[in-house]
Amino acid sequence: xxxxxxxxxxxxxxxxxxxxxxxxxxxxxxxxxxxxxxxxxxxxxxxxxxxxxxxxxxxxxxxxxxxxxxxxxxxxxxxxxxxxxxxxxxxxxxxxxxxxxxxxxxxxxxxxxxxxxxxxxxxxxxxxxxxxxxxxxxxxxxxxxxxxxxxxxxxxxxxxxxxxxxxxxxxxxxxxxxxxxxxxxxxxxxxxxxxxxxxxxxxxxxxxxxxxxxxxxxxxxxxxxxxxxxxxxxxx
Amino acid sequence: xxxxxxxxxxxxxxxxxxxxxxxxxxxxxxxxxxxxxxxxxxxxxxxxxxxxxxxxxxxxxxxxxxxxxxxxxxxxxxxxxxxxxxxxxxxxxxxxxxxxxxxxxxxxxxxxxxxxxxxxxxxxxxxxxxxxxxxxxxxxxxxxxxxxxxxxxxxxxxxxxxxxxxxxxxxxxxxxxxxxxxxxxxxxxxxxxxxxxxxxxxxxxxxxxxxxxxxxxxxxxxxxxxxxxxxxxxxxxxxxxxxxxxxxxxxxxxxxxxxxxxxxxxxxxxxxxxxxxxxxxxxxxxxxxxxxxxxxxxxxxxxxxxxxxxxxxxxxxxxxxxxxxxxxx
Numbered sequence: 230x231x232x233x234x235x236x237x238x239x240x241x242x243x244x245x246x247x248x249x250x251x252x253x254x255x256x257x258x259x260x261x262x263x264x265x266x267x268x269x270x271x272x273x274x275x276x277x278x279x280x281x282x283x284x285x286x287x288x289x290x291x292x293x294x295x296x297x298x299x300x301x302x303x304x305x306x307x308x309x310x311x312x313x314x315x316x317x318x319x320x321x322x323x324x325x326x327x328x329x330x331x332x333x334x335x336x337x338x339x340x341x342x343x344x345x346x347x348x349x350x351x352x353x354x355x356x357x358x359x360x361x362x363x364x365x366x367x368x369x370x371x372x373x374x375x376x377x378x379x380x381x382x383x384x385x386x387x388x389x390x391x392x393x394x395x396x397x398x399x400x401x402x403x404x405x406x407x408x409x410x411x412x413x414x415x416x417x418x419x420x421x422x423x424x425x426x427x428x429x430x431x432x433x434x435x436x437x438x439x440x441x442x443x444x445x446x447x448x449x450x451x452x453x454x455x456x457x458x459x460x461x462x463x464x465x
Numbered sequence: 466x467x468x469x470x471x472x473x474x475x476x477x478x479x480x481x482x483x484x485x486x487x488x489x490x491x492x493x494x495x496x497x498x499x500x501x502x503x504x505x506x507x508x509x510x511x512x513x514x515x516x517x518x519x520x521x522x523x524x525x526x527x528x529x530x531x532x533x534x535x536x537x538x539x540x541x542x543x544x545x546x547x548x549x550x551x552x553x554x555x556x557x558x559x560x561x562x563x564x565x566x567x568x569x570x571x572x573x574x575x576x577x578x579x580x581x582x583x584x585x586x587x588x589x590x591x592x593x594x595x596x597x598x599x600x601x602x603x604x605x606x607x608x609x610x611x612x613x614x615x616x617x618x619x620x621x622x623x624x625x626x627x628x629x630x631x632x633x634x635x636x637x638x639x640x641x642x643x644x645x646x647x648x649x650x651x652x653x654x655x656x657x658x659x660x661x662x663x664x665x666x667x668x669x670x671x672x673x674x675x676x677x678x679x680x681x682x683x684x685x686x687x688x689x690x691x692x693x694x695x696x697x698x699x700x701x702x703x704x705x706x707x708x709x710x711x712x713x714x715x716x717x718x719x720x721x722x723x724x725x726x727x728x729x730x731x732x733x734x735x736x737x738x739x740x741x742x743x744x745x746x747x748x749x750x751x752x753x754x755x756x757x758x759x760x761x762x763x764x765x766x767x768x769x770x771x772x773x774x775x776x777x778x779x780x781x782x783x784x785x786x787x788x789x790x791x792x793x794x
Contacts, residue, residue: 379661400630
């Protein structure tokens with residue numbers, strides 16, 4: 230709201246008139262829409278879980294590229310040149326990730342058109358609804374305008390995010406992001422053994438085996454055998 | 466300043482003791498309130514959703530569904546699903562509904578020497594309760610569902626529309642879903658009200674210390690979503706949101722089909738008129754699919770979370786549940 234109030238005040242200085250007349254002005258509506266679109270983009274920015282997906286690209290730079298910042302590909306190249314097959318794997322992985330990143334950018338651009346539409350519609354609704362006749366932008370007036378602004382924003386948002394086009398774009402963005410995450414994991418899985426590090430799939434296999442052993446009933450003879458072996462250990 | 470001072474406000478107010486535990490799941494029994502005469506009713510087991518922590522049902526003394534049920538003389542048990550980690554990523558809906566919920570039911574029945582109990586399912590926990598009840602009707606005397614989705618594809622269900630085209634197999638393979646992501650998802654259903662206006666609203670009136678504490682408690686709860694188990698989440702989204710299996714009778718758990726027609730016990734279905742997460746149309750569909758003849762529907766003029774904690778709901782919902790259960794003891 231502070232930002233909203235600052236914006237209104239700035240506009241009031243720019244176009245000195247009464248607040249009621251001010252918000253009927255189309256240029257004010259456009260300014261509000263631009264500001265609103267910025268809020269939307271901020272709200273739609275990637276959550277932390279997805280941010281580290283950008284690392285996926287760094288992981289799979291092909292080893293032939295030089296002058297790149299540190300990544301596992303270069304590290305391996307320095308340690309020992311990977312076999313030609315491994316190099317092919319790198320290139321294929323790089324191509325896969327590049328394709329996914331390109332699609333990811335396209336989808337972000339598609340979503341951006343939705344954000345613009347929401348901002349524009351919200352601005353239009355806000356101007357159409359504005360009825361204030363107050364001569365000054367005092368706090369209660371700003372608060373009323375702010376509430377009206379939020380209501381317009383929610384209505385414009387709801388009208389867009391229910392559409393099939395938005396739902397498909399957003400879902401595909403999640404799917405592509407997940408594919409990038411899985412690609413990143415696949416790369417880590419292939420590098421980890423070279424450094425003697427346990428992989429996720431090895432840990433998962435171990436966990437499944439432990440779970441199976443916990444849930445499977447032990448045979449009675451096995452218990453007796455273990456008692457016997459315990460005695461033997463004691464005797465020694 | 467007052468909000469900062471309220472930052473240490475504790476959540477959960479009623480005394481409880483752990484009575485059973487398996488993996489991450491814990492069953493709690495709430496201790497009866499002093500000087501309250503026990504009601505002649507079977508014990509109550511509350512099954513909450515996986516997506517949030519259950520302490521919202523016992524947030525503080527004047528905002529506690531559990532405390533009000535205790536005050537009505539009922540024996541109250543609550544399932545806490547815990548905080549899953551990557552070692553739980555393969556836990557599926559069969560485990561949650563038949564193994565964990567089933568074990569909790571048996572534990573309560575054993576403690577009370579009873580053959581059936583009162584089951585209260587909340588939100589996703591209500592969907593689990595419906596599945597459990599359809600598969601094991603002999604153990605449930607009365608069923609209460611609160612803001613429980615039944616038809617997952619009603620036209621006003623935004624979550625459903627967003628989930629429809631997700632590749633759940635890939636998402637499952639990517640591992641558990643971070644709780645923060647889920648919080649973000651729920652907030653993005655109405656982002657300007659929930660991420661901007663709510664905080665501006667704090668300036669409207671002078672906050673006293675108690676109100677500041679209540680606000681902080683709610684904020685703690687909202688941002689305290691546990692990570693979601695990969696397998697169970699993938700199944701839930703695919704079976705319920707994408708394929709709407711519950712109303713088509715095609716949910717299968719442990720080789721048994723969930724048929725809502727098998728629910729013949731009394732059912733009280735409570736929903737919120739302004740629910741933006743589970744729209745009323747998704748909840749009221751229940752009446753068309755269950756076999757019960759004793760079906761009561763109650764609409765409360767509040768939102769999804771308001772049904773647990775709002776003043777309107779607190780003054781009405783716990784009393785309604787308690788009297789409805791006592792009338793069917």
